[in-house]
Amino acid sequence: MRRVTALVSFGVLVTAVVLAPTFFTHYRLFQLALVAVYLVALLGLDILTGFTGQISLGHGAFMGVGAYTTTILVVDHGWNDLLTIPVAGVVAGLFGLAFGLPATRFAGPYLALATFAIPLSFIGLLKRFPHFTGGGIGKNLPQLHSELGLHMNPSVWFYAVCWMIALVMLPLAFGIVRGRFGRALRAVRDSEIASTANGVSTATIKSAAFGISAFYCGVAGGLYAIGITYVNPDTFPIDLSILLLTGIVLGGAGSLYGMVFGALFVEFIRISWGPTILNGISRVHHLDTHAPGSGLVVYGLILLVVLYLAPAGAAGVVRRLMTGRSTVAGWSKPRSTTPSDPATGVEAP
Amino acid sequence: MKKTFLLIAAALAVSAVIVVTAGATSSATPGVTAKSILLEGTFPLSGPASGYAPIPVGMAAYFSYVNAHGGVNGRKIDFRYEDDGYNPANTVQITHKFVEQDHAFALVGGLGTEPQQAVRDYLNQNKVPQLFVSTGATTFDRDFTTNPWTLGWQPDYEAEGSIYGKYIAKNFPTAKLGILFQDDDYGNDYLRGLKAGLTQQHLPQIIDAEGYALSGNPPATQVAKLKASGADIFLIFATPTPTIQAYVISTKLGWHPAHIFTNSVSATDAFLTIAKKSGSDNTDGTITVNYLLDPANPLYNKTPGMKAYRAIMAKYAPKANANDGLNIYGVAKAWTTVQVLTAAGKNLTRAGLMKAARNMNFTVKAKKANPYTLPGVDVRTKGNYQFPIAQVQLVQYQNNTFKPISKLINGRGA
Numbered sequence: 001m002r003r004v005t006a007l008v009s010f011g012v013l014v015t016a017v018v019l020a021p022t023f024f025t026h027y028r029l030f031q032l033a034l035v036a037v038y039l040v041a042l043l044g045l046d047i048l049t050g051f052t053g054q055i056s057l058g059h060g061a062f063m064g065v066g067a068y069t070t071t072i073l074v075v076d077h078g079w080n081d082l083l084t085i086p087v088a089g090v091v092a093g094l095f096g097l098a099f100g101l102p103a104t105r106f107a108g109p110y111l112a113l114a115t116f117a118i119p120l121s122f123i124g125l126l127k128r129f130p131h132f133t134g135g136g137i138g139k140n141l142p143q144l145h146s147e148l149g150l151h152m153n154p155s156v157w158f159y160a161v162c163w164m165i166a167l168v169m170l171p172l173a174f175g176i177v178r179g180r181f182g183r184a185l186r187a188v189r190d191s192e193i194a195s196t197a198n199g200v201s202t203a204t205i206k207s208a209a210f211g212i213s214a215f216y217c218g219v220a221g222g223l224y225a226i227g228i229t230y231v232n233p234d235t236f237p238i239d240l241s242i243l244l245l246t247g248i249v250l251g252g253a254g255s256l257y258g259m260v261f262g263a264l265f266v267e268f269i270r271i272s273w274g275p276t277i278l279n280g281i282s283r284v285h286h287l288d289t290h291a292p293g294s295g296l297v298v299y300g301l302i303l304l305v306v307l308y309l310a311p312a313g314a315a316g317v318v319r320r321l322m323t324g325r326s327t328v329a330g331w332s333k334p335r336s337t338t339p340s341d342p343a344t345g346v347e348a349p
Numbered sequence: 350m351k352k353t354f355l356l357i358a359a360a361l362a363v364s365a366v367i368v369v370t371a372g373a374t375s376s377a378t379p380g381v382t383a384k385s386i387l388l389e390g391t392f393p394l395s396g397p398a399s400g401y402a403p404i405p406v407g408m409a410a411y412f413s414y415v416n417a418h419g420g421v422n423g424r425k426i427d428f429r430y431e432d433d434g435y436n437p438a439n440t441v442q443i444t445h446k447f448v449e450q451d452h453a454f455a456l457v458g459g460l461g462t463e464p465q466q467a468v469r470d471y472l473n474q475n476k477v478p479q480l481f482v483s484t485g486a487t488t489f490d491r492d493f494t495t496n497p498w499t500l501g502w503q504p505d506y507e508a509e510g511s512i513y514g515k516y517i518a519k520n521f522p523t524a525k526l527g528i529l530f531q532d533d534d535y536g537n538d539y540l541r542g543l544k545a546g547l548t549q550q551h552l553p554q555i556i557d558a559e560g561y562a563l564s565g566n567p568p569a570t571q572v573a574k575l576k577a578s579g580a581d582i583f584l585i586f587a588t589p590t591p592t593i594q595a596y597v598i599s600t601k602l603g604w605h606p607a608h609i610f611t612n613s614v615s616a617t618d619a620f621l622t623i624a625k626k627s628g629s630d631n632t633d634g635t636i637t638v639n640y641l642l643d644p645a646n647p648l649y650n651k652t653p654g655m656k657a658y659r660a661i662m663a664k665y666a667p668k669a670n671a672n673d674g675l676n677i678y679g680v681a682k683a684w685t686t687v688q689v690l691t692a693a694g695k696n697l698t699r700a701g702l703m704k705a706a707r708n709m710n711f712t713v714k715a716k717k718a719n720p721y722t723l724p725g726v727d728v729r730t731k732g733n734y735q736f737p738i739a740q741v742q743l744v745q746y747q748n749n750t751f752k753p754i755s756k757l758i759n760g761r762g763a
Contacts, residue, residue, distance in 0.1 A: 025449065025450060026449050027445050027446050027449040027450040028450075030442070030445050030449070031442065034442070127562055128562060130532075130533065130562070135533050135562075136463070136533050136535075137462070137463060137466070137533055137534050137535075138437070138463055138466070138467070140466065140467070140469075140470055143470055143471060143474050155445075155449070224438070228437070228438045228441045228442075228467070229441065229467070229470065229471065230437050230438075230441060230466070230467035230468075232437060232463050232467075234435060234436055234437055234463055234464075235436060235437050235438045235467075237396075237436060270434075270439060271439065271442050271443060271446070
């Protein structure tokens with residue numbers, strides 16, 4: 001029964017992805033392509049935070065590592081951009097693994113603080129080695145263009161590439177969080193002591209989760225660079241990492257399908273919804289919504305409202321709508337032995 | 350795992366269907382109707398560079414004023430601007446929206462070297478004018494052959510550097526120069542300009558030039574070396590934060606050079622006040638350049654341009670602080686935009702707009718000078734000369750205002 005629901009959900013997503021190009025403009029498809037990019041990043045972060053219980057405030061930097069890997073290979077070494085994607089994932093994954101090994105000594109908020117250092121040092125390193133990274137001025141990539149002999153609008157092409165990769169990475173994530181390995185991840189999240197007592201090496205599991213999540217973010221970063229066609233340190237600010245974490249909370253940490261909603265939020269809040277809401281407010285109240293920082297206010301308000309009304313994120317809402325129960329495959333939060341989810345601090349419904 | 354592989358296979362097969370979908374392109378001159386012209390731009394309204402937010406406010410105020418007086422060739426200007434937070438990734442997305450969704454006629458005033466560099470290829474490939482970018486990076490003026498749809502506006506950093514060079518060669522021909530510069534395109538633009546302005550003869554006056562990387566460390570060692578070099582003129586070619594740090598560090602080291610030159614981007618009253626409050630007593634006497642009427646200085650209150658500016662701001666942007674020079678920067682830029690649109694004629698096309706922008710002659714001689722720039726400043730482009738504004742006046746900071754200390758100087762020697 002659970003498998004069937006999961007397959008149906010996947011089918012619905014695939015159908016939506018295939019049909020979207022007939023309904024949306026090229027610009028919207030470009031945005032939806034970036035939704036797929038964020039989806040890949042959020043899936044990775046969800047494996048680490050939602051399933052393994054390790055909070056990271058630094059995964060924007062792993063996207064950055066992937067983006068720079070792609071950029072340097074394409075611009076300085078003449079690689080085909082699509083071929084750089086797996087390399088971007090592996091390089092970022094190795095960075096994640098390297099960070100995960102020492103980081104496993106930290107727990108809870110201490111780990112979060114340690115991960116906060118990743119984007120800070122990443123930006124510093126980019127500026128420290130300008131001959132390699134392009135420094136503050138960054139690097140331009142070739143403009144988007146369809147490949148493989150196809151003559152398509154560049155935005156449509158990018159949309160197709162991003163969603164094809166996302167629709168591979170999603171089932172892959174299901175594979176990762178199922179089975180022995182997945183149980184070990186959840187065991188570490190729910191009780192490190194209990195999992196150690198049962199023969200699970202928490203250090204290995206945590207490092208592996210860091211590596212896998214960074215791999216996902218690296219793939220996302222490679223695609224991001226191809227789509228944005230430019231990288232510099234400002235492209236990967238610290239608030240990107242925080243926005244990713246917000247995305248998994250709003251999508252529903254510990255739910256993989258929920259990440260689709262998280263990704264929609266991450267993409268649209270910055271570019272579309274925020275400004276629309278601000279314009280609405282300025283019409284009603286004649287407030288100066290172009291004042292610096294007013295966008296952040298809206299962003300914070302949405303976060304507060306969503307967390308108040310739907311503490312389990314979008315996945316929790318869908319779960320309730322579908323069944324009134326809390327255990328639907330794919331949508332449900334994996335069963336927890338503790339009363340609260342360590343990722344969100346929210347009680348499981 | 351078997352299920353997973355099945356799912357992946359299914360995903361690949363089905364999403365290959367997407368590839369079948371193809372796109373169509375639109376027609377006519379985008380963004381122009383019988384009654385309106387759509388102009389758009391990205392600016393940092395939030396984030397670390399949000400100090401520049403008054404620029405589009407000034408621009409919008411001037412366009413509203415023009416619309417209230419009949420518009421341009423019978424068309425009203427619809428000017429829209431959006432916040433990119435100085436993040437080039439946002440700039441790219443919003444620019445795609447401007448071009449593909451809103452079908453803007455042209456992009457005007459987009460702010461920031463890196464954000465504008467991020468969209469330059471895209472706009473040139475799509476033949477959308479990227480006019481009057483709000484940055485002085487020389488590449489936006491100099492590289493017009495590779496980027497025919499892109500043009501800057503303000504004096505470029507190289508020209509500004511050369512003006513300091515010329516001034517020093519003339520007025521302090523024996524002084525010893527110590528330079529702090531940001532070791533990237535920005536700082537090197539200034540350094541290259543300075544050397545050109547000094548000319549070969551005065552190059553030996555530079556006794557030390559210390560570069561710093563924008564990696565977060567305050568330039569303490571560099572300033573200490575400059576002090577030790579015995580320089581008596583200190584030139585700061587840096588972005589605002591390191592500039593403020595340089596003022597504070599030099600004071601703490603007890604270094605009081607006879608003169609300090611600071612590039613115009615960082616030498617505003619606001620930034621110098623921060624340096625002063627952070628413990629520097631070196632800010633008074635700072636020399637920099639200006640090319641616009643300065644609303645903070647009562648000296649210009651009687652000029653027609655300042656009167657018009659204050660009237661426009663009072664009516665169309667009543668909440669803005671009209672004493673902030675960034676507003677008049679916006680108004681002056683919008684004035685140039687309107688002139689170029691007018692010159693492009695009734696039958697408005699993007700190519701026509703670029704032709705007008707590449708042949709600007711808004712000069713004192715042609716009796717068409719920009720009223721919001723300093724008297725005598727020309728806005729001029731022609732043929733291989735694509736540096737719209739190149740004249741500036743040296744000004745010195747005393748008691749929270751900048752006092753003119755020279756006549757207009759041309760940084761491009763034309």
